[in-house]
Amino acid sequence: MMLQQLFGIELPIIQAPMAGMQDHALAVAVSNAGGLGSLPCATLSLDGMRKELDLLKAKCKKPFNVNFFCVAPPAPSAEREAAWRAALQPYYAEYAIDAGSIPAGAGRGSFNAAATDILDEFKPAVVSFHFGLPSAELMARVRAWGSKILSSATTVDEARWLEAHGIDAIIAQGVEAGGHRGNFLSDDLTTQIGTLALLPQIVDAVKVPVIAAGGIADAKGVAAAIALGAAGVQVGTAYLLCPEATTSAVHRAALKSDSARHTALTNLFTGRPARGIVNRLMRELGPVSTAPPAFPLATSAIAPLRAKAESLGSGDFSPLWCGQNPSGCKEIPAAQLTRELALGVR
Ligand SMILES: Cc1cc2nc3c(=O)[nH]c(=O)nc-3n(C[C@H](O)[C@H](O)[C@H](O)COP(=O)(O)O)c2cc1C
Secondary structure: OOOOHOOOOOOEEEEOOOOOOOOOOHEEEEHOOOOOOEEEOOOHHHHHHHHHHHHHHHHHHOOOEEEEOOOOOOEEEEEEHHHHHHHHHHHHHHHHOOOHHHOOOOOOEOOOHHHHHHHHHHHHHHHHEEEEOOHHHHHHHHHHHHOEEEEEEHHHHHHHHHHHHHOOOOEEEEOOOOEOOOOOOOOOOOOOOOOHHHHHHHHHHHOOEEEOOOOOOHHHHHHHHHOOOOOOOEOHHHHHHOOOOOOHHHHHHHHHHHHOOOOEEEOOOOOEEEEEEHHHHHHHHOOOOOOOOOOOOHHHHHHHHHHHHOOOOOOEEEEEEEOHHHOOOOOOOOHHHHHHHHOOOO
């Protein structure tokens, strides 16, 4: 089935949910332009989620997607937290930050029963998950009110697993993609391959529609994905400079500079691999390291360093999420970008 029919949208262009870098405004702009806007909930409290959904529903009468991370909460380990703070100690000293004052905490939330209760009030057309799927019980609740369910696959095995678990469409996330890798069956980063290689293999392996993600930045990229069998695309990085995104000033400056061409996968900011522009922390401690505690516990110890550095105009300690193809980043309204991308759909 075509993505347009499946979701009730006009253009098979999904604006990727980007936790921490957007709120309802970007989703409203894209959905109202005929694409599928997404609201990421991973960094929102339950109250914050309800507020954002209220605003989204008030400003947009078209289908939209609500996105969640799906990871079992890790058991906090005092030993690993201490080791992580020890690795960061030289930076705390440099910025005169009292490490003893930093609360331990998660920094990212996962889908759970309380979030399902709130979602039930809104019954969005589409719900997407990253890092696999929630329990069968929560899946059944989401399905019962009619939402279509999506999740990312980073390997053919993950795509087959998602199809076997009743997914409506699969996002084939190539290793070029900005932000977190959606891998959930294996932590082995050597399994992660590019969109051009991954997409046709997933299209061959499953019957459900496949959405291409990773490195798609313009209409030609959209046309290429469709030529390889994609039913639509999910684009993240290209939307980061749109005025409706909440991308920080240091992040915007980095995206506009030559440094955006050098990205890497790093686990330093959250504990899971994600692609961002190589910055000081990644150069000096990683980009991939055994020091950070399990996802998402690495986040809180970095937070004061990030805040201090950003207040001084530096992105040295910020997750500057960005895919390998930043060439589509333009300071144009998200509706215009959506329409430009859709020119690749014939
Ligand atoms: C800034 C940023 C934040 C992201 N946050 C999320 C998220 O919260 N949930 C999610 O499912 N995917 C997230 N992603 C990954 C996207 O869903 C998508 O796979 C990726 O943006 C596609 O590649 P591209 O960035 O090259 O367009 C994020 C990507 C970026 C760039």
